[in-house]
Amino acid sequence: AQSVTQLDSQVPVFEEAPVELRCNYSSSVSVYLFWYVQYPNQGLQLLLKYLSGSTLVKGINGFEAEFNKSQTSFHLRKPSVHISDTAEYFCAVTLIYNQGGKLIFGQGTELSVKP
Amino acid sequence: EPEVTQTPSHQVTQMGQEVILRCVPISNHLYFYWYRQILGQKVEFLVSFYNNEISEKSEIFDDQFSVERPDGSNFTLKIRSTKLEDSAMYFCASTGLAGYEQYFGPGTRLTVT
Numbered sequence: 001a002q003s004v005t006q007l008d009s010q011v012p013v014f015e016e017a018p019v020e021l022r023c024n025y026s027s028s029v030s031v032y033l034f035w036y037v038q039y040p041n042q043g044l045q046l047l048l049k050y051l052s053g054s055t056l057v058k059g060i061n062g063f064e065a066e067f068n069k070s071q072t073s074f075h076l077r078k079p080s081v082h083i084s085d086t087a088e089y090f091c092a093v094t095l096i097y098n099q100g101g102k103l104i105f106g107q108g109t110e111l112s113v114k115p
Numbered sequence: 116e117p118e119v120t121q122t123p124s125h126q127v128t129q130m131g132q133e134v135i136l137r138c139v140p141i142s143n144h145l146y147f148y149w150y151r152q153i154l155g156q157k158v159e160f161l162v163s164f165y166n167n168e169i170s171e172k173s174e175i176f177d178d179q180f181s182v183e184r185p186d187g188s189n190f191t192l193k194i195r196s197t198k199l200e201d202s203a204m205y206f207c208a209s210t211g212l213a214g215y216e217q218y219f220g221p222g223t224r225l226t227v228t
Contacts, residue, residue, distance in 0.1 A: 032215055043119075043206060043221040044158070051215065090158060099214035100146035102160040102171060 002027040004091050006106035014114050015083055021076040021109045023091030031093040033074040034103065035065055038088040047089070050074065061085065086113045117141045119220035121207050127226045128197055136192045136223045138207030147190045148208040148217065149182065151175070158206065164190065197227045 007022040025031060035047040048059025055067040065076045074091060091106040120139045128134050140147050149161040162172040164182055181193045190209075194201055204224050208217040 034216075036219070044208075044219040046216065046218070049216060092158075094215060100163060100165050100170060100210065101214070102148065102163055102173075103150075103158075103208075103217055104160070105158040107157045 002031065002093055002095070002104050004093055004104055004106035006089075006091055006109045008109050009107065010110045010112065012112045012114060013081055016080050018079050019077065019081050019085075019111065021089050021091075021111065023074045023076065023106055025072050025074065025091075025093050027072075027093065027095070030096040032096055033065075033067060034092045034094075035059065035063070035074070035076050036090045036092060036105075037061075038090065038108075040087070044090065047076070081111070081113045083113050083115060085111060087111060119207055119209055119218050121205075121220035121223050123223060124221065125224045125226070127228065130199060130227055131196050134194050134197055134225065136194075136205050136207075136225070138190045138192075138220055139188050140190055140207065140209030141211070141218055142188070144209035144211050144218075146170075146210045146214055146217075147182075147184070148210075149192045150206045150208065150219075151203040152206065152222075153200075153203045161192070161205075194225075197225075199227050201225060202227045 003026045005024045013019045033050045036044040037047045050067045058064045063078050088108045090108050092103040122137045147164040152158045162176045163170045179195045183191050204222045206222045207220040210217045
């Protein structure tokens with residue numbers, strides 16, 4: 001079975017500071033990885049994905065993530081956050097070669113950006 | 116840009132009542148999903164649907180739940196007899212032929228009293 005662990009439930013940070021949201025996964029087979037963002041009272045929006053190729057992937061709103069297969073991690077980073085980045089961030093995986101398969105989500109990390 | 120839509124945005128119902136949550140997936144997508152998020156908890160998979168049949172369901176998706184694609188555009192989740200613990204945000208999602216990148220709707224907040 002697969003599982004996703006987001007190591008921090010809440011991350012407070014000041015505006016313009018860098019941030020890293022941590023995600024580790026467990027799977028006996030290869031997975032694709034995703035980060036979704038949920039702004040207050042809204043749905044889930046895809047932030048970025050890793051399917052193949054370069055292990056450093058860039059997403060929307062200046063976020064990037066690095067896939068590390070040996071450490072089974074997919075940490076999300078932004079060099080300088082804005083107040084508008086305040087949201088809940090979810091890491092998720094799905095099995096490679098399981099076309100149309102479900103997403104398995106982590107518990108979420110609440111990013112709170114303070115002025 | 117095409118998007119997944121869901122109605123209603125908020126549904127309040129009494130315990131034991133039937134509810135139907137509606138979704139319109141992105142038009143050329145082939146795989147459809149329902150997920151739920153109980154307040155303060157993670158997003159959980161309920162069911163996936165492809166080629167007019169359920170392709171996978173979780174242990175949460177018991178006999179009280181059913182899904183249907185009644186026409187070429189709608190995708191519905193029915194809860195036959197709601198319980199208090201069914202109170203949650205329900206998200207519909209869809210994905211295209213590649214079958215990996217899922218697009219989510221804004222959700223329906225279901226409150227069972």
